[in-house]
Amino acid sequence: MSYVKDSSNSLKKAKENYEYEYQNDEQILQIQLTQAIEEYKKTSKTGSDAKVQVAFSESREHMRRDFSHQAWEKAQKSYEYIYHSSEQLLQIQLTRNNKERWLKETQGLAAQAAYALAKNNKLQEAVVALESGLARLLSEALARDRADLEPLKTIGHADLYDRYKQIVEKWHFLTQQPEINQDALRATHNELDATIEAIQQIQGFEQFIKPPTFTTIQQAAQDTTLIYILATEAGGLALLVGEKIIPVWLPALTDIDLHNILNNEDKTGYLDSYFNSKENQKAWHTALDTTTEWLWQTVMAPIIDALPPQSKVTLIPVGLLGLLPLHAAWTTYSDTPNNRIYAMEVLNIHYSPNARTLTEARLIAERVTPDTLLAVDEPLPVHAEPLPHSTHEVQSIISHFPKFHQFQHQNATREAILNALPHCTVLHFSCHGLAQLENPLSSGLVMACHDDKKEQFITLADVLKLRLTGVRLATLSACETNISGTTLPDEVVNFSAGLLQGGVAGVVASLWSVEGLSTLMLMAYFYELWQKEQLEPIESLRKTQRWMKDSTNQEKLDYVKARFPKEMYKKLRNEICFSSVADNNFAHPYYWGAFGMVGV
Structure with a gap:
């Protein structure tokens, strides 16, 4: 007994010594990071700095060790310090590139912090940690550019309103120059900070451009359940935010499992198979099936079980989860035409980078009338394969709009489209x-080449410069328009998020290279439901996808015959010539599952 007692005492003492040294190390790291940042700020530097980089990296690794040891309280406190330190660093950066350098240091930490907080039953704090740590540059831009300061003019502060608007305009002008004038930009930055501080002193504007609170997040959930979904080394978690917060633990959703689904050693993962799909289309379809079945079992089934049937939800996938079609998750179900049931059939699914973006999108949707269409029809010439169904697709969509601007073939140039965007309320590419x-800033849509034959793009970098007064919907009938960059996965850097920042309320975008004939039918059917039947865009997309997967070949032939020229009917008939008209050649999610609704 004395041996056991002595061993227990020794173990307890060793643990106390370890925890004391561990806590001491943590305090030293925080002091070092604080001092490095203060020194960095005094020198008025921007960009990277070796001393701050080292201190920041050590603090980050310390938090990750806390998390690995399941020291949830310590991990939470470490993240609070790291987050506030990163906010200080971001605030003194003048350009997006410099901000992104520091954001690399924080990728994945918000998910770990939220998981640790939820383990301690601090659910509101967990939600706020995620909202604060996701799409930070997008939130910053929305807060700056969409600020509703009109009330300032009615309470005697018209001068402050005008000053803020003028400074923001100047900021945009300076940041969009080919050569950045650092001194002018820094002076404008300081002037903007001072003006924001002055506005925050006015009663009713205390929270202007402040970090999100749980109250502001919950307001975004007024007609939907927000669902943050994250993966960590310890497992996954979904936080369902409505009138209350429901935590749904996802033990099989680990970082390792997620990475193995995306890329694995035998090159049969989701991304591996997709990037090799031109050489092996069958392997890509198999990987898509495997991935979406795994998504049901691992992620969506527990979430679905926690919600009433047919709930309207907004998914906010964290990090690399954003690469996957969660709405196309499926399981075997004998009562459907193809013996499967998909997540999008049992839930009404939107996506959003975060809650703030959803709130801003909803405000645009409420005030914009979708009456003027911009239609881009197969820019030519391009260094890519022809799009033989494009003109028929665009013509079917144009038929629903009394006012439209069509840019076809050689007229669909980068300059012409960018100039036309501000004059339209619906965009179809x-x-x-x-x-x-x-x-990801180089991701984009291919436009018509100029005389020099150099390929032209409307890039994400172009889109981030847009300041549209309001577009109700953009449909991107193109490949890979909703794939996020993998360098900063928590920032959700993709084309659809860029359009939301630029002033678009909702975007229908794709996660992979889409097939032409099925996309023609999908887009035509979608616009018919939205414009003719007056359904909401998300309901129109949902019903369209269900029609694509459930309707027979004969039903699709009848649909095409009634709406398109004879040549399209013949093409579809040739496509299915080796199948029965009672079959459905387009049931596989490859043909319809790429598209998701981002925003509202």
């Missing part, structure tokens, strides 16, 4: 798209 996972 039928063209090629390309995602650059490691350089």
